[in-house]
Amino acid sequence: MSMLDIWWLPDWILLLVVIAVLTVLYSRYFADNRVKYGVPGPDRWPLLGHMPLGIKLGFLEFYTHLSYKYGKVVALSPGSLDARIGTLIISDLDMIKEILVKQGSIFTDRNVDENTQLKPLNKTVVSLKGDEWKQVRSTMTPTFSSGKLRQMNGYIVDCAKTTVKNLQEIAKKDGSFDAEEIWGAFAMDSICATAFGIKVDSQNNPEEPFVTNARQLQNANLANPILLLFLFIPRLMVWFEPLLPYLVGSFIKPIRFFQHATDELYDESQKTKNEKAIDFVHLMQKAHELHMDNDELADDVKEVGKWKKRALTRDEIVANGIVFFLAGFRNTTETLSFMCYNLAIYPEIQERLQKEIDDTLQGTDPSYDNVASLQYLDQVMSETLRMYPLGFVLDRVPNRDTTVKGLLIPKGTCVIVPVYAIHHDPELYPDPEKFDPQRFTPEEKANRNPYSYMPFGMGPRNCIGMRLALLQMKVAIVKVLQNLTFKTCEKTQIPMKFMKSRPMKPEKGIWLKVEERCP
Numbered sequence: 001m002s003m004l005d006i007w008w009l010p011d012w013i014l015l016l017v018v019i020a021v022l023t024v025l026y027s028r029y030f031a032d033n034r035v036k037y038g039v040p041g042p043d044r045w046p047l048l049g050h051m052p053l054g055i056k057l058g059f060l061e062f063y064t065h066l067s068y069k070y071g072k073v074v075a076l077s078p079g080s081l082d083a084r085i086g087t088l089i090i091s092d093l094d095m096i097k098e099i100l101v102k103q104g105s106i107f108t109d110r111n112v113d114e115n116t117q118l119k120p121l122n123k124t125v126v127s128l129k130g131d132e133w134k135q136v137r138s139t140m141t142p143t144f145s146s147g148k149l150r151q152m153n154g155y156i157v158d159c160a161k162t163t164v165k166n167l168q169e170i171a172k173k174d175g176s177f178d179a180e181e182i183w184g185a186f187a188m189d190s191i192c193a194t195a196f197g198i199k200v201d202s203q204n205n206p207e208e209p210f211v212t213n214a215r216q217l218q219n220a221n222l223a224n225p226i227l228l229l230f231l232f233i234p235r236l237m238v239w240f241e242p243l244l245p246y247l248v249g250s251f252i253k254p255i256r257f258f259q260h261a262t263d264e265l266y267d268e269s270q271k272t273k274n275e276k277a278i279d280f281v282h283l284m285q286k287a288h289e290l291h292m293d294n295d296e297l298a299d300d301v302k303e304v305g306k307w308k309k310r311a312l313t314r315d316e317i318v319a320n321g322i323v324f325f326l327a328g329f330r331n332t333t334e335t336l337s338f339m340c341y342n343l344a345i346y347p348e349i350q351e352r353l354q355k356e357i358d359d360t361l362q363g364t365d366p367s368y369d370n371v372a373s374l375q376y377l378d379q380v381m382s383e384t385l386r387m388y389p390l391g392f393v394l395d396r397v398p399n400r401d402t403t404v405k406g407l408l409i410p411k412g413t414c415v416i417v418p419v420y421a422i423h424h425d426p427e428l429y430p431d432p433e434k435f436d437p438q439r440f441t442p443e444e445k446a447n448r449n450p451y452s453y454m455p456f457g458m459g460p461r462n463c464i465g466m467r468l469a470l471l472q473m474k475v476a477i478v479k480v481l482q483n484l485t486f487k488t489c490e491k492t493q494i495p496m497k498f499m500k501s502r503p504m505k506p507e508k509g510i511w512l513k514v515e516e517r518c519p
Helices: 003-029 033-037 051-057 059-070 093-102 130-144 146-172 179-196 209-218 225-232 235-239 241-247 249-272 280-292 314-345 347-361 368-372 375-387 419-423 442-446 466-481
Strands: 073-076 087-090 176-178 301-304 307-310 394-396 402-404 407-409 414-417 484-487 511-516
Touching: 051 059, 059 073, 059 087, 059 419, 087 093, 093 394, 093 402, 093 414, 130 146, 130 280, 130 314, 130 466, 146 176, 146 179, 146 368, 146 466, 146 484, 146 511, 176 179, 179 209, 179 280, 179 314, 179 466, 209 249, 209 314, 249 280, 249 314, 280 314, 314 347, 314 375, 314 466, 314 484, 314 511, 347 375, 347 466, 347 484, 368 466, 375 466, 466 484
Parallel strands: 087 414
Antiparallel strands: 073 087, 176 511, 301 307, 394 414, 402 407, 484 511
16 A cells, blocks of 8 residues: 555545534534524535425425424525525414514515616516605505406407307317317406506417417426526526526526517607507506606605606606516416316306306306406305415515514514415414315304415515506406306316426326307
8 A cells, every 4th residue: 555545544534524513613603593592493414405305305395394393483494505594484374464464664675685686677666675666566556446457358358259269169079178279368468558658469379489489488397407507506506697598598598578578669669659548568668767857856866755766767667567477477387277177076066156157147258347246256266375375485585683473583684474374274274275265254264264265376576567457367267267167177186286396287288178158
């Protein structure tokens, strides 16, 4: 044995010792939040934090498992390279009310670091914080007024009529169809019409780039190790931005497509100056010009109350346009697919809903006002959103130290509200895996804590597009059920199972059968 061989052994031992020491120091640097907050929680992995458990259970089950195992308040200690303050998972409804509403002015922000977001996505109403978020939210809110939604209704009905025609053609054949494909095309056509004032007709053109790119992003493999690394350490995505098309192309290319599309729509609407247009881009530009033309406004800013309100920048309009495309597509597609799935499994519920529609509308088209009068439709929609809340968690970050029901929550702590876990809590909803619209009768709702149901969030930072989304889905399902009936087929997976790598994504899709209603 040579002297060199002998010296190698101590070097390796020394390296292991150094790694061990660094790991101990790292763990001490990132304090154990279970001790810090005095609440239970799972053990963490050095450097990786809770990522291994998240991968093992899947994104959806991770928060549900922890809430059921450790109780109403769970501490997650920081452990990843991008997390220096821990997380609290809170499912106590009184604490949730305090966080989302009573202390809404403290818990205004989401757990998003602007410096870790790709441009212009760092300017969305989802990502912005503090006064900047208030400014953008305030300007965007009138887009979803009752008057604007009534004007948009005709566009939605036209899209729904195309869906009916396509389903009628399917019914003439074997009747089986992929619900996500049908409703995805409807969602994209409806979003393009109402939010951007354009007609893309993806329902008759399956290869339309708008819908193919939206589906590509929706189907992105979140189990991709590189993408997982970026999701857990978002800062890396900014550092490696030039390489993203090569590293995670299926994720980043669709986002760039919609950025380019929204940019073009912005430029086109600037040229046309259509004063009667009611779509998002035109309305936001009108708000922008209203401020820009006021010579008394220095730097396009004026004081409103205790904070400044200003016009939206081009980046803010484009960024939020991208959110319209992507969030609207997924939420509408999946919710309508889940609803049809359960109508097919529970024909008695479908028949009752069709009777309510027939008796109320008498064959007329759905409108903003008449769909609002359909009580049972609202119950069916609410139960669908209870079972399948696409916003399966909410997150808030306090802008200063605060106390909630005796628990001190330091500034910067990420508070997670596990919506899916709450919606499936048997103490709140007995037999939670059963689809039962009777849970949402006026009497049942009155007897239940309102914070047990949060598909669109709660408080000042709830989903800004909620009313438009509900109108789109209700109009669509009403128009279809006036003409057709959903049934199960051989490819229908009962019970439905979700993929671990993609939250709320059915393992085998949602395949159903459709039949024409008897006259």
